Structure formats: C-alpha cells, structure tokens
Amino acid sequence: MDIGVVELSRLQFAMTALYHFLFVPLTLGLSIIVAIMETVYVMTDRPIWRQMTKFWGALFGINFVLGVATGITMEFQFGMNWSYYSHYVGDIFGAPLAIEGLMAFFLEATFVGLFFFGWDRLSKRAHLIVAWLVAIGSNFSALWILIANGWMQNPVGAAFNPLTMRMEMTSFFDVMFNEVAQAKFVHTVSAGYVTASVFVLGVSAWYLLKGRHIELARRSIAVAASFGLASALSVVVLGDESGYSVTLSQKMKLAAIEGMWETQPAPSSFTLLGIPDQQARETHYAIHVPYVMGLIGTRSLTREIPGIADLVKQAETRVRSGIVAYNALMDYRANKGKVAPDVARTFEEHSKDLGFALLLKRYVDDPRQATDAQIAQAANDTVPTVWPLFWAFRIMVALGFSFIALMVWFFWMSSFRNMRFPRIALRLAVIMIPAPWIAAELGWFVAEFGRQPWTVDGVLPTALSASTLSVTDLAITLAGFVLFYSVLFIIEMGLMVKYIRKGPYIDVSETDRWQTNHRDRLTAPSPFGQQPAE
Amino acid sequence: MILFELVPFEILRVVWWVLLGVLLTGFALTDGFDLGVGALLPFVGKTDSERRVAINTIGPVWEGNQVWFILGGGAIFAAWPPLYAVSFSGFYLAMFAVLAALILRPVGFKYRSKRESAAWRNGWDWALFVGGFVPALIFGVAMGNVLQGVPFRFNEDLKIFYDGTFFGLLNPFALLTGIVSLAMLITHGAAWLQLKADGPVRDRARAIGSIAALVTIVTYVLAGLWLATGIGGYGLVGQIVSDGPSNPTFSETARTASWFGAFAERPWIMVAPIVGLLGSLLAFYGLRTGKDLMTMLYSKLTIIGIISSVGLTMFPFILPSSIDAHSSLTVWNASSSHQTLFVMLVAAVIFVPIILAYTAWVYKVLWGKVTEAEIDRNHETVY
Numbered sequence: 001m002d003i004g005v006v007e008l009s010r011l012q013f014a015m016t017a018l019y020h021f022l023f024v025p026l027t028l029g030l031s032i033i034v035a036i037m038e039t040v041y042v043m044t045d046r047p048i049w050r051q052m053t054k055f056w057g058a059l060f061g062i063n064f065v066l067g068v069a070t071g072i073t074m075e076f077q078f079g080m081n082w083s084y085y086s087h088y089v090g091d092i093f094g095a096p097l098a099i100e101g102l103m104a105f106f107l108e109a110t111f112v113g114l115f116f117f118g119w120d121r122l123s124k125r126a127h128l129i130v131a132w133l134v135a136i137g138s139n140f141s142a143l144w145i146l147i148a149n150g151w152m153q154n155p156v157g158a159a160f161n162p163l164t165m166r167m168e169m170t171s172f173f174d175v176m177f178n179e180v181a182q183a184k185f186v187h188t189v190s191a192g193y194v195t196a197s198v199f200v201l202g203v204s205a206w207y208l209l210k211g212r213h214i215e216l217a218r219r220s221i222a223v224a225a226s227f228g229l230a231s232a233l234s235v236v237v238l239g240d241e242s243g244y245s246v247t248l249s250q251k252m253k254l255a256a257i258e259g260m261w262e263t264q265p266a267p268s269s270f271t272l273l274g275i276p277d278q279q280a281r282e283t284h285y286a287i288h289v290p291y292v293m294g295l296i297g298t299r300s301l302t303r304e305i306p307g308i309a310d311l312v313k314q315a316e317t318r319v320r321s322g323i324v325a326y327n328a329l330m331d332y333r334a335n336k337g338k339v340a341p342d343v344a345r346t347f348e349e350h351s352k353d354l355g356f357a358l359l360l361k362r363y364v365d366d367p368r369q370a371t372d373a374q375i376a377q378a379a380n381d382t383v384p385t386v387w388p389l390f391w392a393f394r395i396m397v398a399l400g401f402s403f404i405a406l407m408v409w410f411f412w413m414s415s416f417r418n419m420r421f422p423r424i425a426l427r428l429a430v431i432m433i434p435a436p437w438i439a440a441e442l443g444w445f446v447a448e449f450g451r452q453p454w455t456v457d458g459v460l461p462t463a464l465s466a467s468t469l470s471v472t473d474l475a476i477t478l479a480g481f482v483l484f485y486s487v488l489f490i491i492e493m494g495l496m497v498k499y500i501r502k503g504p505y506i507d508v509s510e511t512d513r514w515q516t517n518h519r520d521r522l523t524a525p526s527p528f529g530q531q532p533a534e
Numbered sequence: 535m536i537l538f539e540l541v542p543f544e545i546l547r548v549v550w551w552v553l554l555g556v557l558l559t560g561f562a563l564t565d566g567f568d569l570g571v572g573a574l575l576p577f578v579g580k581t582d583s584e585r586r587v588a589i590n591t592i593g594p595v596w597e598g599n600q601v602w603f604i605l606g607g608g609a610i611f612a613a614w615p616p617l618y619a620v621s622f623s624g625f626y627l628a629m630f631a632v633l634a635a636l637i638l639r640p641v642g643f644k645y646r647s648k649r650e651s652a653a654w655r656n657g658w659d660w661a662l663f664v665g666g667f668v669p670a671l672i673f674g675v676a677m678g679n680v681l682q683g684v685p686f687r688f689n690e691d692l693k694i695f696y697d698g699t700f701f702g703l704l705n706p707f708a709l710l711t712g713i714v715s716l717a718m719l720i721t722h723g724a725a726w727l728q729l730k731a732d733g734p735v736r737d738r739a740r741a742i743g744s745i746a747a748l749v750t751i752v753t754y755v756l757a758g759l760w761l762a763t764g765i766g767g768y769g770l771v772g773q774i775v776s777d778g779p780s781n782p783t784f785s786e787t788a789r790t791a792s793w794f795g796a797f798a799e800r801p802w803i804m805v806a807p808i809v810g811l812l813g814s815l816l817a818f819y820g821l822r823t824g825k826d827l828m829t830m831l832y833s834k835l836t837i838i839g840i841i842s843s844v845g846l847t848m849f850p851f852i853l854p855s856s857i858d859a860h861s862s863l864t865v866w867n868a869s870s871s872h873q874t875l876f877v878m879l880v881a882a883v884i885f886v887p888i889i890l891a892y893t894a895w896v897y898k899v900l901w902g903k904v905t906e907a908e909i910d911r912n913h914e915t916v917y
Contacts, residue, residue: 065644068597069637075607079622080629083694086622090615091870095878098612101605102885107892110598114896116915117594121899161871163779165692166615168871333690336784467623468695477630484634488641495648505914 006466008474009081012481014448016073018441019485023067025440028142028189029196029231030060031108031135036223038131042124045517047510048215053131054119055216055504056200061116062495066488068109073481081474085455085465091168092158092175093148100144108137142192143185150181152456153447154250160351160459162332167459180250183238184447190235191443194403195436197228198429201410203500205429208421213503222414229407236400250457252315253450255308256386257393258293259283263307267294273394276386281308283390308383315356316379318458322357325350326367355459362463384452392442392449399439406432538876544776544866546875550613551852551865553882555845557609561602562719562837564893568596570723572639572666573716575659578727578738585659586647586909586917588739591730593917594900596643598893600636612878616782616868617853620686620694625676627700632669639665647917666723667716674715677844678708678757681793682765683856688782697857707760714753718836720746721817725833729826732903740821747818747833751811754840758807767793768854768862775866782867787859796847803846810839 034057041049075097078086086093111133118127151158157174158167169175201224204217254260259276260268261283270293274286297305306314328347331339339347359378360367370378406429413421451457455465541549571592579585592599611618622629638661646658682705685698724743728736771786778784797804813835820829848854850865869875909916 061644062648065640068600069640072604072636073633075604075611076622076629076633078611079607079618080626081623083619083623086611086619087615087692087694090611090618091874094608094610094612094615094618094870095874095881098605098608098878099881099885101601101608102881102889105604106598106601106885106889109601110595110889110893110896113594113597114899118899119915161779164781164871169874169877172873172877337779337781467619467626468693469623469626473626476627480630480634484637488637491641491645495645498648 003463004471005469005474006463008471008478009466009469010462012081012474012478013077015478016070016077016481016485017448018444019489020067020070020074021440021444022437022489023063023070024142025192025195025436026063026199027060027067027138028192029194029227030056030063030199031131031138032193033196033200033223033227034060035128035131035135036227037220038128042128045514047507047514048219050510051504051506052216052220056220057115058499059203059496061112062492062499064112066492069488070485080477081467081469082455082465083467085460087166088460088465089155089158089167089456091166092151092155095169095172096144096148096151096175100141100148104137104140104144106137108134108141111137139189142189146185146188147176147178147181149447150178150184151175152454153184153451154178154180155456155459160354162329162347162351163337165333167456186238187235187443190231190238191436191440193231194228194235195440197224197231197407198403198432198436200224201228201406202429202431202433205421205426206500207503209423209426209430216504218414218419221410221419225407225410225414228403229411232400232403232407236397236404239400251306252308252311252382253384253389253446254297255306255311256384256389256450257446258305259286259386259390260293260305260307261309263304263310266304267291267301268297268305269293270296274390276390278383278386308386312379312383315382316375318353318356319359319375319378321350322353322355323360323367323370325354326357329354330368352458355454355456355461358464359453359461361461381453384450389446389450393446396439396442396446399435399442402432403436403439536873538873541876541879542777543872543875546872546879547776547865547869549879550869550875551845551849553879554606554610554614554852555842557602557606559838559841561599561606562722562841563834564599564602565596566670566719566837567722567726568592568599568639569666569670570719570721571727572662572723573670573720574723574727574739574742575666576663577742578731578735579659580734582652582655583906583909584733584735585655587731587733587735587904587906588727589643589646589662589917590904590909591727593643595897597640598896600640603636609878613870613875614852614863614868615870616692616780617863620684620696620853620863621676623694624684624686624696624698625679625703626696628672628676628703632672635665635668638662643917647913670716670719671712674712675703675708677715678711679703679705680853681711681761681844681848682707683768683854683859683862685857686855687858687861690783692781692783707757707765710753710757710760714750714757714840717746717749717753718814718833718840721750721814721821722833722837724821725817725829728821728824729830730904732905740824744818744821747814747821747836750814750836750840751818754807754810754814762792762794765793766791767795768848768851768859769795770850770864770866778866780867780869780871782861782863785860785862785864785867787854787862787864789859793847796849800846803843806839806843806846808839809835810843813837813839 034053037049037056038053041053111130114122114130115134118130122130155167156178157169157171159170161168200220204220204224207213207217259271259274261281269288269290271283272287272289274283276283293305294301325347328343328350331343332347356378357367359381360370360374363374363377364370409425410429413419453461453463455462571588575585575588579588642658642662642665646655646662686694686696688694721743724739724746727739728743731739767790769788769790771788813832816832817829817836820832851862852865852868853863855861
C-alpha cells in the first residue's frame with residue numbers, strides 16, 4: 001500500500017470530519033434551546049418568546065444546513081477513501097449508520113422544513129411538537145453516529161469470519177449498548193449543549209453591550225445560563241473517561257494522554273503539566289498531583305493503571321498470538337474455507353489477536369516471516385505520539401472548567417442579582433464564543449489521534465484500511481475540499497454575522513394579537529395600586 | 535435456535551435486494567423532483583420572484599427527500615458492504631462530483647434569498663442548477679457503467695483494485711443512460727412544478743417537461759436496443775449457492791451474449807419496461823393537458839418502471855466486473871451476514887412505515903400551490 005495515499009486519506013478525513021463538527025455541536029444544542037424557548041412561548045403566549053424562537057431558529061437554520069451538507073461527505077468517505085475498512089467492518093459499522101438514517105435523520109430533516117415553513121399552517125401546539133421532533137431527531141442522530149464511532153474504539157459484539165475475510169456482527173445488543181459509545185454520546189451531546197449555550201450567551205451579551213434588543217437578550221441569557229450550567233457540569237463530570245479501562249488500546253490512549261510511561265503503584269498521580277519525550281519515554285519537568293489519576297481512572301484506591309512500557313509488552317504477546325491466527329487464516333484461504341477441525345480451533349483461539357499480526361504488514365508482506373525486531377517494532381507502533389495528545393487533552397479540560405465558571409457566574413447573576421452584568425463580564429462572554437468549538441475539536445483529536453495506529457482498535461490497522469487510489473486522486477479531492485469548504489465557511493460566517501447584526505424580526509401584528517387576547521391583564525388593577533399605562 | 539435464523543439467509547438477501555431497489559426508487563421519486571426542479575430552474579424562472587416560486591415549491595421538503603439518498607448510502611453500507619466499498623472507491627472522482635453538487639444544493643436553498651444582491655442570487659441559482667443537473671446525469675451514467683461491467687477485481691484478502699479512469703466512465707452507452715436518467719427526472723420535476731406552481735413557471739415547466747418525457751421514451755428505447763444487441767451480459771456458472779458465505783472469490787461467473795436472456799428466463803419482468811414506457815407516454819399527455827395530480831402519478835410510474843427494469847434484468851447480479859468476471863458482485867455473494875441483514879430488516883420494518891406516515895402528513899400540511907403573491911408576502915422568511 002502506498003503510504004502517501006494512507007496519509008493523505010487520513011488528512012482528508014480529519015479535515016472534513018473536524019469541519020463537519022464545526023456545525024454539529026451548535027445544531028445539537030441550539031435545536032434544544034430553540035425548542036425550550038418555543039415551549040415557554042406556548043405556555044405563556046408572550047410574543048417576545050415567539051420572537052426569540054424565530055430569531056435563534058434562523059441562526060440555527062443557517063448553521064444546520066452546513067451540518068447536513070458536510071455530513072454527506074462523511075458518509076461517502078468511508079467507501080471512497082477507506083474501501084478496505086468498509087469491506088472489513090461494514091457488516092457491523094454500516095448498521096448504526098443506516099439506523100441513524102431511519103430513526104433520526106429522517107425525523108429531523110423532514111420536520112426542519114416544517115419548522116421554518118409551518119408557522120402559518122400549524123397550530124401553536126403542533127408547531128411546538130415539530131420543534132421538539134427536530135431537536136430529538138438531531139440528538140438521536142448523534143447517538144447512532146457515536147455508537148458507530150464507539151465501536152471503532154471498543155469493537156464489541158463482533159468476530160472475524162475466515163470464510164468472508166471480514167468482521168461480522170455476533171451481537172447487535174452489545175454493539176448498541178457498548179459502554180464506550182454510551183459514555184461518548186453523553187459527553188458529545190453535552191459538549192454540543194455547552195457550545196450552543198456559550199453561543200447564545202455571547203451573542204446576547206453583545207446585544208446588551210450595544211444596548212440593543214435588551215428584552216430578547218436578557219431572556220436568552222437566562223435560558224442559556226441555566227441550560228449551559230447543567231451541560232457544562234455534565235460534560236466534565238460525565239466526561240469520557242469511563243471507557244478507558246476497557247481495551248488494551250484504550251488503556252494505551254489513556255496512558256498516552258497522561259504521559260504515563262511506567263506503571264505506578266495505585267493510586268497513581270496525575271501529571272498536571274510537563275513536557276513528554278517519546279524517545280526517552282519520560283515526561284520532563286512534570287508537576288504531579290498525587291492520587292488523582294488513580295481515582296479518576298479506576299474510581300478505586302487499589303487498582304493500577306498500566307503504563308506505556310507494560311502495555312507495549314502486552315502488545316508484543318498479542319502480535320505473536322496474532323501470527324498464529326494469521327497462519328491458520330492462510331489455511332482457510334488456500335482451501336476456500338474448508339479446513340481441518342484443529343486449524344479451525346487454533347484460529348478461534350487466536351483470532352482476537354489477528355489485528356495485531358496485521359500491524360506487521362507495514363514491515364513484511366507475510367507476517368509469518370517477521371523477525372523478532374519487526375515484532376518488537378510492531379508492538380512499539382501501538383504507542384500513539386504522546387505530546388499532541390497530552391497537550392490537546394489538557395487544553396480541552398481547562399476550557400471545560402472555564403465553561404463551568406462562566407455559566408455559574410452568569411446563572412448566579414441572572415437568578416439572584418437581577419441581571420446587572422458588569423460590562424467586562426459581557427465582553428468576556430463575547431470573547432468566549434469560539435472556545436467551545438476549540439474544546440470540541442480538541443476532544444475529537446484526542447479520541448481519534450489517540451486511537452492510532454488503528455482504525456478499529458486492535459482489529460484493523462489504519463495503514464491497511466485505505467482504498468487503492470492514486471496520490472493524484474487524493475490531491476484532486478483534497479484541493480477540491482479545501483477550496484470548496486473554505487468558500488462555504490466564509491459565506492456561512494458572513495450570513496451569521498449579517499443575521500446577528502440585523503437582530504430579531506419584530507412582528508407588530510404579534511404584539512397587537514397579544515394585546516387583544518390579554519386585555520384583562522392590561523386593564524386589571526395592579527396589586528400595587530397603580531393604574532396601568534394607557 | 536437463534537431469532538435471526540427464523541428467516542433463511544437467502545430470503546433475507548432477496549428481501550434486501552428488493553429494499554435496495556425500494557430505497558433507490560424512493561430517492562428518485564422524492565428527491566428526484568428536487569433534482570429535476572434544480573435542473574429546470576434557470577429555464578422556468580426568468581425573474582427573481584418566479585425563481586423563488588420554483589425554489590419554494592421544494593423549499594420545505596427537499597431536506598427530508600434527500601435523506602432517501604443518505605439512507606440509501608447507509609443501507610448499501612450495512613446490507614451490501616462490498617458493493618459500497620467497490621462503487622464508492624471505484625467511481626472516486628465521479629462520487630466527488632456528486633458530493634460537491636449535493637453539498638451546493640442544500641446551501642443554495644438556504645442561502646440564496648438571504649441577501650438582496652442580484653449577483654448573489656444569480657450565483658446560487660446556477661449552483662442549484664448544477665446541484666440538480668449533475669447528480670441526475672451521473673446517476674444514469676453510473677447505471678450505464680454497471681450494465682456494462684465495471685473494471686474492478688478482488689485479491690485473496692478481498693482487497694479491491696480498480697483499473698478504470700474517470701473519463702472511462704463517460705463512454706457513449708453510459709452517456710445515453712445518463713440522458714435517460716436526466717430526462718426522466720426533469721419530467722418528474724416538471725410534473726411537480728405543474729402541481730405546485732402557478733402562472734408562467736407552471737406553463738414553462740409543462741412545455742419543457744413534455745419534451746423531456748418524449749426524450750425519456752426515445753433514449754430509453756435506444757438504450758434498450760443497444761443493450762439487447764451490443765452489450766454482453768453475465769451469468770453464474772456451476773452450482774449456485776444462495777446461502778453461502780459472502781465471498782465473491784468463491785463463486786464463478788461467465789460472460790453471456792446479452793442481458794436479455796433474463797427476459798426469456800423470466801418473461802414476467804417485461805412488466806417493468808412496459809410500465810416505464812407507458813408511464814412516460816401518460817406523463818407526456820398529462821403535461822400537455824395540464825392534469826396536475828395524475829401527471830405526478832404517471833411520472834412516478836415511469837421512474838418505478840425504468841429503475842426496476844434495470845434491477846430485474848441484471849438479477850442476481852448487482853455489480854459485474856468487466857476485467858475479472860469472477861469478482862462480480864451478486865445477491866448471493868455480496869451481502870452482510872445473516873444476523874446483520876435480519877437486524878436491519880427489523881429496523882426497516884419498524885421505521886419505514888413511521889417515516890412514510892409522517893412524510894405524508896408533512897406533504898398534507900404543505901398542500902396547495904406556491905404563488906408569487908405568497909412569496910412577496912413572506913419575502914423575509916421563505917427561501
């Protein structure tokens with residue numbers, strides 16, 4: 001396999017996926033915030049809440065459409081650039097993608113049109129239901145995508161079938177209730193809620209700074225701060241860590257994130273900061289916080305978290321076991337699937353390590369011919385590059401805590417201090433707008449770069465997964481994506497800014513309607529004895 | 535006894551072959567008129583508000599319609615992984631073109647009327663045209679190539695090798711089938727505009743659409759004659775194992791004189807091309823005489839007939855290989871595992887009726903013609 005094609009395919013996938021995820025978190029969170037606002041509108045019948053629903057809904061729409069459009073790229077790309085991957089694991093990986101379409105994407109896409117076009121055609125309640133269906137659809141969509149992604153991190157409920165030369169599903173239930181997938185789902189949607197909350201908060205703060213749309217901005221801050229506080233807590237507390245104990249490579253990812261080269265006696269310390277050195281297998285100038293890592297990683301005082309050196313040793317054992325499986329597999333292949341029972345038994349015993357033997361394909365065509373040095377090299381390849389993971393993770397976590405602080409403060413001020421925000425706090429809220437996107441992108445980087453050298457953890461190495469394309473093919477599409485996506489990004493940002501500057505569309509007839517319907521409220525004597533204004 | 539073994543493997547394979555056809559047809563029936571309207575846009579709308587009428591007939595529904603395509607992709611991935619892997623990587627640059635067109639389209643709908651500038655709107659109108667025209671053509675071109683066989687092969691690890699080029703896809707027969715597809719979807723788009731639009735947009739759509747219906751008939755017949763006389767078919771050799779493992783290297787395939795052998799074996803499949811031709815004749819008549827609702831039905835019949843005629847003729851082949859016949863993908867060697875097919879079937883049985891029900895409800899809510907007066911009244915909010 002041409003390594004250039006693999007690297008370019010990785011680059012293209014990373015770029016298009018990170019780009020796609022510029023739009024997804026805002027869709028996840030804003031759909032819910034808009035639905036909450038519309039719920040308040042239906043409950044109170046106040047025109048301001050309808051105005052808020054329409055205003056944030058319009059921004060939601062501008063963002064949503066690019067999320068949809070760039071999502072198509074993701075679905076295409078597995079087949080286009082990763083055809084061996086698609087063949088090898090499509091039996092499992094394809095199912096959640098298809099179910100996502102059936103259960104979630106149809107729902108959100110069918111009703112999103114009605115959300116924008118249905119205001120005059122639907123009753124208030126029916127329109128509210130439509131808004132919630134869009135929100136539910138978006139979030140279910142994330143669930144199934146993360147079940148697919150979770151399976152790449154922790155491939156449960158599947159086994160290699162030597163007759164079809166691919167992984168096949170053994171338990172759909174296991175795939176669906178994969179603990180890594182569930183943890184990722186909660187973490188990812190919470191991150192989306194935080195993103196949308198910070199966005200609504202920041203834009204509203206900007207209005208307050210400009211002295212515009214005060215009523216809309218204050219109410220929006222109240223919604224964003226309370227929803228954002230709950231989400232910021234959940235994104236950190238329910239973080240992603242629960243899945244790290246599951247597989248060897250997940251353990252490796254955790255060790256790499258922590259720069260933990262050797263196993264420490266339990267409970268191990270947490271490295272707050274330091275400079276990881278891959279060559280020397282050491283973290284220089286490390287600042288340790290005792291016990292914390294053991295507590296977070298294992299939720300116990302006694303269990304050890306294995307370090308990188310030990311994990312490499314385990315990987316070497318599995319490479320050797322994988323070679324035995326590979327040997328049996330060659331027997332299957334030579335005889336078109338008809339083998340002696342003892343060969344079948346040997347294969348069954350070792351097949352879970354087959355992927356580790358495939359790591360050798362980078363160095364030797366037939367893994368059975370590998371030298372000890374090559375085996376050691378393959379085992380060593382299971383360590384991802386540590387420093388980017390180490391730093392990306394720390395920046396993400398720091399940002400996560402900053403969102404909690406931001407939301408606590410705004411929640412407190414809006415609930416108990418009558419929304420008297422100092423200007424500096426409002427400015428800070430505006431500056432913070434890009435921060436959740438940075439945190440989310442770093443989060444994906446940690447999850448996926450930390451999975452290397454695998455596309456499917458312990459099953460299929462990245463180096464084998466790509467299609468047999470030419471570097472020219474990749475160059476054309478890569479250039480196309482860069483150009484095309486950059487133009488779209490500029491257009492999208494331009495429209496977002498235009499619509500934020502323009503502000504909400506104030507529909508006078510709505511206010512009139514409210515005044516007619518609620519004349520009693522306007523004319524009733526005030527409990528404070530004052531006469532209502534004429 | 536495990537639950538999924540209740541339905542035999544070969545039956546599940548046939549069911550998923552049918553469902554593959556249903557999804558492709560569902561896509562052509564729904565998103566097909568969106569593509570058709572896109573391709574018609576510069577010709578049916580001369581002024582800005584006329585174009586907005588055309589765009590807003592599909593404005594609220596294109597998004598849901600496009601999911602048929604996304605779901606089609608997902609279902610091929612889940613139920614026919616080798617087909618997904620071979621076709622998407624083999625047609626690499628063509629897929630990229632489709633992708634670019636399908637990304638332009640959503641953005642065009644949403645962003646076009648968000649600025650007043652005429653240059654901005656004109657630019658997006660062309661984007662919408664490309665976003666409708668290019669996929670409608672390429673899907674037909676792809677069909678033409680599938681019928682001729684595609685230059686791919688598997689090695690023993692089932693790694694895929696593809697020997698063709700992008701320009702190799704644009705051969706004369708494939709271009710002809712591309713025109714069939716384009717004309718068919720333009721007819722469908724015109725039928726939709728006849729139903730949903732008013733005034734000059736509707737009149738122009740009817741005029742262009744009736745020509746497109748005739749083009750559909752002529753090119754479809756020509757392609758059929760070409761296929762019968764000039765293009766070799768494929769056939770399975772030896773014993774057919776219909777419930778064996780999905781491994782294309784286990785089965786044997788040979789070239790045959792023509793795909794039309796299928797009509798001798800299964801004469802009943804003649805129904806498909808007859809429905810296709812009859813449908814497009816009736817669509818021509820409906821567009822001429824201005825029968826709003828019935829024309830939609832006729833153009834749907836055209837699509838169902840034409841797409842199913844391809845699938846039924848090729849059965850059990852899904853994607854034949856022109857350079858290594860034994861690598862050809864068939865219903866019997868290219869599916870997912872027994873369990874996955876079953877799980878997916880359960881999901882489809884649960885959700886497809888629900889999807890159809892709420893889609894129908896949405897169309898009902900949106901019932902009625904889109905007029906220029908309505909666009910002017912809601913110029914802030916509509917597309």
